Amino acid sequence: MTGKPSAKPTGSVEAPQTPAAIRNVAVVGHAGAGKTTLVEALLAATGTIPKTGSVLDGNTVSDTDPIEIAQQRSVALSVCPMAVEDRTVNLLDTPGSPDFVGELRAGLRAADAALFVVASGEPLDASTLALWDECVHLGMPRAVAISRLDGLHSSYADTLALCQTSFGQSGGQAVLPLYMPEGGGGGQAPTALVGLLSRRRTDYTNGFPPKGTDATAETADDAGFEEARSALIEAIIAESEDETLLDRYVSGEELELDVLVDDLETAIARGSFHPVVPVCAATGLGLAELLEVLSSAFPSPLEHDLPPVTTPDGDPVDGVACDPQSPLLGEVVRTTVDTYAGRVSLVRLFAGTIASDTVIHVCGHGGADRGHPDHDADERVGHLYSPLGATLRPISQAVAGDLVAIPRLGTAETSDTISAKAQPLCIAPWEMPEPLLPVAVRGATRNDDDALARGLERLVATDPVVRVDRNAGTGQLVLWCLGESHADAVLERLRAGASLETEPVRVALQSTFTSTAKGHGRQVKQSGGHGQYAVCDIEIAPLPRGSGVTFESKVVGGAVPTQYVGSVEKGVRQQLEHGVEAAEDCPVTDVHVTLLDGKAHSVDSSDAAFQTAGALAVRDAAGFGEIALLEPIATLQVDVPDGYVGAVLSDLPGRRGRVTGTQPVPDCLPGNERTVVHAEVPEAELTRYAVTLRSLTGGTGRFSRAFARNEIVPASAAAALRDTASAH
Numbered sequence: 001m002t003g004k005p006s007a008k009p010t011g012s013v014e015a016p017q018t019p020a021a022i023r024n025v026a027v028v029g030h031a032g033a034g035k036t037t038l039v040e041a042l043l044a045a046t047g048t049i050p051k052t053g054s055v056l057d058g059n060t061v062s063d064t065d066p067i068e069i070a071q072q073r074s075v076a077l078s079v080c081p082m083a084v085e086d087r088t089v090n091l092l093d094t095p096g097s098p099d100f101v102g103e104l105r106a107g108l109r110a111a112d113a114a115l116f117v118v119a120s121g122e123p124l125d126a127s128t129l130a131l132w133d134e135c136v137h138l139g140m141p142r143a144v145a146i147s148r149l150d151g152l153h154s155s156y157a158d159t160l161a162l163c164q165t166s167f168g169q170s171g172g173q174a175v176l177p178l179y180m181p182e183g184g185g186g187g188q189a190p191t192a193l194v195g196l197l198s199r200r201r202t203d204y205t206n207g208f209p210p211k212g213t214d215a216t217a218e219t220a221d222d223a224g225f226e227e228a229r230s231a232l233i234e235a236i237i238a239e240s241e242d243e244t245l246l247d248r249y250v251s252g253e254e255l256e257l258d259v260l261v262d263d264l265e266t267a268i269a270r271g272s273f274h275p276v277v278p279v280c281a282a283t284g285l286g287l288a289e290l291l292e293v294l295s296s297a298f299p300s301p302l303e304h305d306l307p308p309v310t311t312p313d314g315d316p317v318d319g320v321a322c323d324p325q326s327p328l329l330g331e332v333v334r335t336t337v338d339t340y341a342g343r344v345s346l347v348r349l350f351a352g353t354i355a356s357d358t359v360i361h362v363c364g365h366g367g368a369d370r371g372h373p374d375h376d377a378d379e380r381v382g383h384l385y386s387p388l389g390a391t392l393r394p395i396s397q398a399v400a401g402d403l404v405a406i407p408r409l410g411t412a413e414t415s416d417t418i419s420a421k422a423q424p425l426c427i428a429p430w431e432m433p434e435p436l437l438p439v440a441v442r443g444a445t446r447n448d449d450d451a452l453a454r455g456l457e458r459l460v461a462t463d464p465v466v467r468v469d470r471n472a473g474t475g476q477l478v479l480w481c482l483g484e485s486h487a488d489a490v491l492e493r494l495r496a497g498a499s500l501e502t503e504p505v506r507v508a509l510q511s512t513f514t515s516t517a518k519g520h521g522r523q524v525k526q527s528g529g530h531g532q533y534a535v536c537d538i539e540i541a542p543l544p545r546g547s548g549v550t551f552e553s554k555v556v557g558g559a560v561p562t563q564y565v566g567s568v569e570k571g572v573r574q575q576l577e578h579g580v581e582a583a584e585d586c587p588v589t590d591v592h593v594t595l596l597d598g599k600a601h602s603v604d605s606s607d608a609a610f611q612t613a614g615a616l617a618v619r620d621a622a623g624f625g626e627i628a629l630l631e632p633i634a635t636l637q638v639d640v641p642d643g644y645v646g647a648v649l650s651d652l653p654g655r656r657g658r659v660t661g662t663q664p665v666p667d668c669l670p671g672n673e674r675t676v677v678h679a680e681v682p683e684a685e686l687t688r689y690a691v692t693l694r695s696l697t698g699g700t701g702r703f704s705r706a707f708a709r710n711e712i713v714p715a716s717a718a719a720a721l722r723d724t725a726s727a728h
Contacts, residue, residue: 015386016088019301019322019401023089024348025294026111028104030125031096033117034147034281039080039093041281042291045208046082048388075489077103077110077334079346079387079403084295090403091115091294098127098699099483101433102465106333106414108134109307109430110348110403113141113298116167120146121153124166126641126700132167133672141271143293144175149280150189156181156278163276174235177276179289180225189280193289196229197260208284236260239267268297301401306350307331308428312363312376317425320351324399328352328360328420331427333403335414335462341407343461346387347418348403350427354418355397356384361424362409364416377411378421414464434704435467435480437690439487440506442477444499451498452477459493466490473508484691507684509721510630510710511583512590516541519621521571521613526604533601534609536560536568538617539594540625545709546590549576553595560598564610568595571614580622583629583722589710590630593618629718630710631682638677638693639665640701645675647696655689656717657681680708684721 016022027035043049080091094107108114114135118124135142144167146159160177168175178197181190191205203211233255237245240263249255267273275293279286301322309317309329320329329351336344347354354360357380364375385392385405398404412418415432419425443449456468467480481487494500518539525532543550551569553560560568576588598613636657638648645662652659657679665674681689686705693701713721 015395015398016402017399018324019399021087022301022401023087023113023295023298024092024111024301024401024403025089025298026092026094026104026107026114027117028094028107028114028128028131029096029117029119030128033096033119033122035096035117036093037281038117038145038147038279039091041208041284042091042287042294043080043082045284045287045291046084048080048082075100075103075485076336077107077346078389080389081386081403084291087295088402089291089294092403096127097483097485098694099481099485100489101127101482102463103334104131105430105433106464108138108140109331110333110346111140112301112304113143115294116142116144117147118144118159118163119148119151120159121148121151121155122159124162126698129166129672130700136173139271141269141298142274143268143298144274144276145279145286145290146276147279147281149181149184149278149285150187150282152187154184154187156184156190160276167274173272173274174238175274175276176232176235177228177278178232178293179278179286180228181278181285189283189285190278191285193278193286194225195289196225196232197257197264199229202288204283204285208287210284210288233260235273236264236267239263239272241266265297268293269299269303301350307430310426310428312365312424312426314426320425322351322400324353326351326400327423327425328354328418329425329427330354330404330418332409332412332414332416332418335412337458337462338407341392343409343412344392344405344407345409345412345416345418346403346405349398349400351400352420353397353399354381354384354404354406356381359421361419361421362412362416363419363424363426364411364413365426365429375411376424379409379411381406382408413461432465433482435465435482435486436703436705437481437483437487438505438687439479439481439491440476440503441479441491441494441500442503444501448498448500452494452500455494455497459490463490471506471508474506476503476506478505482690483694505687507632507682507687507721509583509586509713510589511579511586511627512588512630512712513540513542513621513625514628514712515626517621517625518596519617519619519624521615521617521620523609523612523616530606531601531604532606532609532612533604534564534567534598534606534613535600536598536610536613536617537596538568538572538614538621539596540618540621541592541594543590543592545630545711547592548589549573550592551595552592555595555597559600560595560610561600561605564600564605564607565595567607567610568598568614568617569593571611572618574611575615575618580619580627582622582627586629586722588618588627629713629721631684631713631721633680633708633711634683634686634705635708636677636679636681636686636703636705638679638701638703639674640677640693640697642673642675644697644701645677648677648693648701651692651696652677652679652681655681655685656714657685682711682713682717683707684717 029035044051075095078093082089092107092111094104144163164175179193182192184190192201192203194201200213202213277290309320330347330349332345333348334346338344359380362377384395386395387405415429417427443452469478521536523532523534553565572593579586659679661678663676668674
């Protein structure tokens with residue numbers, strides 16, 4: 001910001017001793033923007049890693065997951081601390097794919113500020129814009145790094161204008177550059193940066209570290225430079241608490257650089273001003289300037305409000321502060337399984353101090369619906385580590401505000417709270433995205449079923465987004481994921497321990513009688529000794545949807561003895577649950593069964609005989625009645641930007657959907673208006689809707705679904721649904 005490369009490489013990172021010396025920054029942006037490349041260039045620039053071990057030579061440090069290495073993309077959150085003078089900057093490298101937004105949310109939870117990485121010459125994708133809006137609502141300080149300035153189609157000016165138009169309209173806050181690049185274009189990166197406030201030129205001709213800075217007169221006469229400089233100074237004055245600055249500036253007085261920089265850093269830290277810095281990881285351009293923003297302008301954990309805190313019983317707790325002397329409070333933001341270290345919990349400490357060989361309390365509440373049951377346990381911390389990607393570097397203690405890796409916490413899962421044994425606390429979990437893409441799996445063999453069960457236990461501990469469900473209607477084991485890439489990663493992890501097979505997801509069909517029918521059941525057998533004798537006559541009549549199965553007896557004169565009426569009902573219900581020949585394996589529902597008459601034998605009648613007779617009567621009635629399939633209908637709420645409403649409305653009729661209404665989303669930021677489309681759609685048509693909606697809306701749409709009722713399947717769709725239901 002001053003135009004001088006103030007960041008000095010200091011080599012390896014030591015655990016900070018005070019929260020004021022910590023900066024936690026989530027590095028965010030769309031896939032391919034160059035986040036990981038930039039992170040590793042910063043690590044190399046600060047001496048945290050050698051250049052020969054960085055991504056610049058083809059080996060990544062921050063991509064640590066085997067899937068990341070194999071697919072050459074980020075799918076998980078990674079922490080990369082580096083020392084910048086007397087401060088520790090924890091960079092949280094997040095995935096750019098919308099399928100891994102769960103890891104992104106974890107990174108935002110652990111961070112106090114966000115660095116948006118935008119590739120020069122490329123459009124801003126919808127997920128990046130949505131994330132910016134989310135940070136606006138969170139009040140999170142943000143900066144923008146325009147990367148890949150050595151690209152063939154790179155244009156810093158065009159990308160800057162795009163960021164100002166797209167980001168600046170969200171909340172009406174300033175998105176302004178601090179530097180102007182010199183040179184570059186046609187696949188060549190700029191060779192220097194000129195500070196708008198300092199008017200000083202930093203030469204990156206030979207890469208990082210730069211040659212040095214010098215005053216420059218060339219840009220002072222450039223109209224674009226002066227216009228950008230004036231806009232920057234005016235934005236700083238607007239955010240300043242010094243009311244005399246405006247008068248001094250209007251009168252033509254040259255404002256002191258130190259005063260402007262102090263006010264600028266204050267505005268950045270409180271999230272009302274968002275600086276833009278041009279960078280090129282391949283040449284080192286802008287790394288010193290970006291390090292200055294990260295270490296000096298972004299806020300420390302002391303300036304970040306803590307999440308709501310309660311006791312394990314839910315009683316609010318006040319007075320917990322980001323202080324090493326406060327009661328211990330932390331949150332597991334990521335869980336991994338290491339071959340040697342076992343389960344490793346990455347913890348963001350919000351308060352207190354944690355040391356090796358201490359006993360802590362682990363509290364996990366609020367995730368039972370996703371296979372994460374409530375749990376409370378005391379565990380001993382063996383060793384503490386500072387993570388650098390996959391590398392764990394031992395430390396003796398960690399203080400409030402820092403990130404620490406703790407291995408072998410047997411009960412800890414992602415989003416769990418850790419606290420002092422003597423004072424258990426619980427943090428309200430962050431909002432998890434709803435997984436809406438189902439994938440049905442099964443083990444290839446019985447042994448694989450056992451291995452799959454163990455793999456699922458590890459999966460729910462490490463991935464708080466995925467939901468595991470055993471469908472009661474179909475018997476399928478279903479994994480609910482965020483998208484295809486997320487599903488691929490989940491399956492890849494499970495296949496590391498078991499042979500899996502996937503199969504089409506089936507919906508649980510039911511059936512019903514649409515006309516009244518009578519049935520006769522006769523179970524008469526004589527084979528020596530006591531035989532079997534039971535006769536019953538029933539009538540089955542349709543009921544309204546959602547009524548279930550009801551039963552009554554109208555037998556008179558004791559034709560069916562009272563003690564056997566319940567036996568007939570049991571046999572009837574068992575047969576209805578199993579289904580009838582016209583709809584095998586599709587339970588019959590929404591019918592009223594009446595026992596009309598029957599016969600009994602004083603010796604050969606029995607409970608079993610009348611159960612069988614009742615079942616036979618149902619099967620007989622099915623031959624005379626009209627049977628229809630029932631399918632589950634879901635209420636669907638699709639939240640999309642206004643520009644995509646038409647695409648969503650056009651798609652729903654092809655899914656046999658009925659639109660029931662639309663309504664605008666309240667409190668949208670200007671330029672980002674959204675609409676909710678309400679519809680009713682058969683669940684069979686929604687198994688891949690998560691993928692389709694992302695394609696229709698460029699990744700900006702989201703939806704929720706809930707069971708509404710069962711409805712009769714149209715004749716045009718009944719055959720296909722019946723074939724799918726009976727395929728297994």
